[in-house]
Amino acid sequence: MNVHISLCQPLIDPSYADSVRQQILSTYLGPGPTTQEFASYLASYTASRYSLLTVSGTVALSVASYALGLRPGDEILIPAYGVISTINAFTSFGLKPKLVDIDLQTGCMSPTELKKRISSKTRAVCFVDFSGYTGSNLVEISQFCQDNNLPLIEDAACALGHHFNGKSAGTFGTIGTFSFSVPKIVTTGQGGALVTKSKKYFKNAQNFIDNGDSNWRKTNTVRGIGNNLRFNDILASFGLVQLKDIKQRISLKSNVYKILRRSLSSKIFKVADNTPPLHNIVFTHKPNALIEYLKKNGIEAIRQYRTLSQHPIYTHLADTEFPNADFWTKYTVYLPFGLSLTENDAHYLVDVLTHSPIALDSVFEP
Ligand SMILES: Cc1ncc(COP(=O)(O)O)c(C=O)c1O
Structure with missing residues (x-):
């Protein structure tokens, strides 16, 4: 028998390679105009005000938590089932996750369980759009978080392209995140993004991924702590052509x-x-x-x-x-x-x- 169907084989149209080739020949290799264009296209596709590209979906979650002002020791509620990346994104930044059981039908965090698990220590909630699931649980949890003044991170790593009630995945919470790893509908090999309506959180994230101050090259002055977690134009050219498709x-x-x-x-x-x-x-x-x-x-x-x-x-x-x-x-x-x-x-x-x-x-x- 010579059938072999592998678990996750990506689909790469040869024209995508042409885009990457042109990008390389343009000599814009680092974070530049194509990274910006990819971010703008993503913002417009998801109808978000701001979008920022970074090196992975995991990092996008960590940066989202930092941008929201969460700091070591802060409690964040996350779904009890799922990929290790979500929890690691927060624990690697010192946050204290608390698990919430999922809903049997959706694989997503159960609103009923969330209400049982919330405490005076809870500082944020992370809802994962499990395998692309948006739906009424997400709407309910988003409303609950608003009513309780809790920021909601929507981990939409698997959900690009999904919509519910006309709203794009990634836009139901305070900050939404995406992944462009190999199995995703748009892949750059590795990569991630966050989207938000908030200028403040966007700026916090933008500064953090650029060594603490996105103006430091112009001012020679740094006002915050950060790292270099920026994307690059080569991968952006690869992602952008897929996003358009x-x-x-x-x-x-x-x-x-x-x-x-x-x-x-x-x-x-x-x-x-x-x-x-x-x-x-x-x-x-x-x-x-x-x-x-x-x-x-x-x-x-x-x-x-x-x-x-x-x-x-x-x-x-x-x-x-x-x-x-x-x-x-x-x-x-x-x-x-x-x-x-x-x-x-x-x-x-x-x-x-x-x-x-x-x-x-x-x-x-x-
Ligand atoms: C739900 C979820 N969150 C976060 C991530 C992390 O994304 P990345 O692999 O780009 O770091 C993934 C990756 O598969 C994921 O499925």
């Missing part, structure tokens, strides 16, 4: 996802809007057996993410139970989802899954 990229993903959804129905994860989720996630009580079966059929699949307090470094965060996060940890399998997945691949995947001796479950029936 995002409709087409989403439509390729939609065509594949529609095939999966038509056959697998509620057994494959769906998000709130009509844009497909970033990942193709199924649920089964025998994830390892399913992965083995898929592997025998040339399909790469993995168990990804876990309840964050299960990581040895974060066991102290298990101060309560997180049954829904544990459910997702135990029963999810992540199927191939890269943008180069073809409709033929999707039909093959459906065929293999339909003949699977390992039953798929529905997320709605734990």
Whole structure:
């Protein structure tokens, strides 16, 4: 059998390489006009006032927390299930995360659980648009944060292209962040961005990623602490050409996802809007057996993410139970989802899954 469908193969149109080539030949290599153009395009695409590019989605989250004035020891509420990057972005800056269980259907922070976990020590909330999920939980949590005067960081790393009630992902909170790592709809290999309506937070972030004072080259004076976490024009040229092409990229993903959804129905994860989720996630009580079966059929699949307090470094965060996060940890399998997945691949995947001796479950029936 020579079928091999890898987990996440990006799709790179040859014209993207032309843009990068032209950028290199222009000799603008560092943070310059193309970085600015990419940021402006992103601001306009997401209907945000300000946008700032940085080196990764993880750094975008750290910088967002710093820009908001969060400092070591401050408590931030984050979802109990998901990628390690979100929590690490905050703990590496000295913040104290507290976990909030997720909603079973959405994979996102549950508003009910958030209300139980909030305390007088809470200084901020980070909502993750899980696999691109925006939806009513996000709207409710955004309102709750406003009512309680708490800044909300929306981790929209996986959600570029998603909208809910006409609003772009990344714009529901005080600051939103994106990632341009390889699996994302727009990838620069590594990269990230933040978006915000607030001039103050934008300026704080801009200064921080430029050694503490974005004017220091002109004034020879630095007023704040910072680092060099700026983006560069070579990667910006690569990202910009994809962002301009995002409709087409989403439509390729939609065509594949529609095939999966038509056959697998509620057994494959769906998000709130009509844009497909970033990942193709199924649920089964025998994830390892399913992965083995898929592997025998040339399909790469993995168990990804876990309840964050299960990581040895974060066991102290298990101060309560997180049954829904544990459910997702135990029963999810992540199927191939890269943008180069073809409709033929999707039909093959459906065929293999339909003949699977390992039953798929529905997320709605734990
Ligand atoms: C939800 C979420 N947040 C943050 C990140 C971190 O982004 P990056 O890999 O660009 O640092 C990721 C990356 O996959 C992510 O999925």
